[in-house]
Amino acid sequence: MATHPIGIIMNGVTGRMGTNQHLIRSILAIREQGGVALPNGETLMPDPVLVGRNEAKLEALASKYGLNRIETDLEQALADECNVIYFDAQTTSRRAAAIKQAISAGKHIYCEKPTATSLDEALELAELANKAGVKNGVVQDKLFLPGLLKLKRLIDSHFFGDIYSVKLDFGYWVFEGDWQEGQRPSWNYREEDGGGIIVDMFAHWRYVIDNLFGEIQSLSCLGATHIRKRVDEDGQPYKATADDAAYAIFELENGIVVQANSSWVTRVDRDDLLTIHVDGKYGSAVAGLRDCKIQHRVMTPRPTWNPDIPNPIAFQELWQQVPDNEPYENGFKAQWELFLKHVHTDSPFPWDLLEGAKGTQLSDLGLQAWRERKWVGVPKLAATVPAKHI
Numbered sequence: 001m002a003t004h005p006i007g008i009i010m011n012g013v014t015g016r017m018g019t020n021q022h023l024i025r026s027i028l029a030i031r032e033q034g035g036v037a038l039p040n041g042e043t044l045m046p047d048p049v050l051v052g053r054n055e056a057k058l059e060a061l062a063s064k065y066g067l068n069r070i071e072t073d074l075e076q077a078l079a080d081e082c083n084v085i086y087f088d089a090q091t092t093s094r095r096a097a098a099i100k101q102a103i104s105a106g107k108h109i110y111c112e113k114p115t116a117t118s119l120d121e122a123l124e125l126a127e128l129a130n131k132a133g134v135k136n137g138v139v140q141d142k143l144f145l146p147g148l149l150k151l152k153r154l155i156d157s158h159f160f161g162d163i164y165s166v167k168l169d170f171g172y173w174v175f176e177g178d179w180q181e182g183q184r185p186s187w188n189y190r191e192e193d194g195g196g197i198i199v200d201m202f203a204h205w206r207y208v209i210d211n212l213f214g215e216i217q218s219l220s221c222l223g224a225t226h227i228r229k230r231v232d233e234d235g236q237p238y239k240a241t242a243d244d245a246a247y248a249i250f251e252l253e254n255g256i257v258v259q260a261n262s263s264w265v266t267r268v269d270r271d272d273l274l275t276i277h278v279d280g281k282y283g284s285a286v287a288g289l290r291d292c293k294i295q296h297r298v299m300t301p302r303p304t305w306n307p308d309i310p311n312p313i314a315f316q317e318l319w320q321q322v323p324d325n326e327p328y329e330n331g332f333k334a335q336w337e338l339f340l341k342h343v344h345t346d347s348p349f350p351w352d353l354l355e356g357a358k359g360t361q362l363s364d365l366g367l368q369a370w371r372e373r374k375w376v377g378v379p380k381l382a383a384t385v386p387a388k389h390i
């Protein structure tokens with residue numbers, strides 16, 4: 001059976017996400033498993049070219065993983081017809097310009113979220129891609145996390161009955177950089193460089209809420225920059241100009257209320273770095289990244305408020321774990337495989353640049369709600385130009 005090589009330009013591949021999630025855990029893992037199997041028995045084999053500004057870093061990465069294609073000039077990589085996909089995991093503020101270049105060169109587009117730092121630019125990317133007839137996709141990795149897949153299983157099997165509310169709690173302490181090195185790149189804490197937790201995390205909350213719970217009708221959001229001075233990768237102090245925490249409420253069209261706390265300034269006392277607590281008529285669930293626990297209505301204890309005695313109920317012990325029941329892939333890899341198949345066979349891939357733009361829309365509206373201190377509505381977005389390839 002034939003094996004089809006598929007050339008992928010990987011830009012921003014020396015970064016945290018580019019190296020770990022996209023190169024090592026996705027593209028190299030797919031190569032090691034022998035490619036992506038197609039329904040007709042043939043195979044797709046990703047053939048990456050590592051693109052960036054620092055040749056030495058690219059060479060080191062390529063030789064470490066047995067690859068031989070590197071390029072410091074994006075135009076050159078785009079000119080090579082073997083490369084059919086352009087992938088971007090650069091810092092957010094650099095993404096739109098590079099994607100436009102790649103669309104002009106006729107490449108299919110796959111990229112990290114957020115696709116751009118403003119809604120106008122995110123929509124422009126979606127329109128340009130559709131006009132050019134290139135396939136396009138945006139990373140929506142949280143949907144592929146085992147914990148969220150289990151939650152989806154519960155929703156699809158009507159475990160909850162009516163869902164009333166969702167508490168989404170994300171965050172951990174990101175060190176300031178003075179006494180312990182920060183575990184995230186410093187640009188994340190500078191607004192002028194595309195940083196900020198609202199821009200970063202609302203892009204995720206949009207697709208998580210859309211895909212699991214329903215359409216968002218309106219929101220309120222209070223952002224904060226709790227830590228105003230941090231120390232960067234070179235040991236230099238800098239002013240943190242971007243929000244490092246956001247306290248939001250989303251009201252969905254179906255009446256569900258979603259509270260979302262996002263923070264890089266919180267010490268974890270939860271089962272996981274992200275927990276999603278869902279309360280419904282017939283049961284509740286708490287999903288983390290991998291696990292998901294449930295409490296059915298018949299297992300619900302009857303607490304009474306009495307601070308004069310020690311708490312008599314071991315609340316945490318009254319939950320049951322949802323079993324795996326299936327093997328789970330790395331979420332980034334699972335989505336890459338679907339995108340590669342989409343490019344080659346036209347199989348469905350719903351998470352396109354327009355869906356990505358919805359994430360940026362929610363970030364923009366979150367920032368607006370914070371700035372203006374009011375509830376804001378979420379207008380519907382639609383592609384104004386129909387996709388050529390559909």
Ligand SMILES: NC(=O)c1ccc[n+]([C@@H]2O[C@H](COP(=O)([O-])OP(=O)(O)OC[C@H]3O[C@@H](n4cnc5c(N)ncnc54)[C@H](O)[C@@H]3O)[C@@H](O)[C@H]2O)c1
Nearest residue numbers: 012013014015016017018053089090091092112113114185
């Ligand atoms: N899907 C997720 O869960 C997730 C998680 C974290 C970050 N991200 C997104 O991934 C993207 C990258 O984040 P990261 O944490 O890997 O950042 P990073 O700083 O580690 O990597 C950024 C990459 O961009 C390149 N770059 C930066 N400035 C450049 C310049 N002037 N010229 C050429 N290249 C340049 C860097 O060399 C590096 O390869 C961001 O858009 C971020 O929002 C997504």
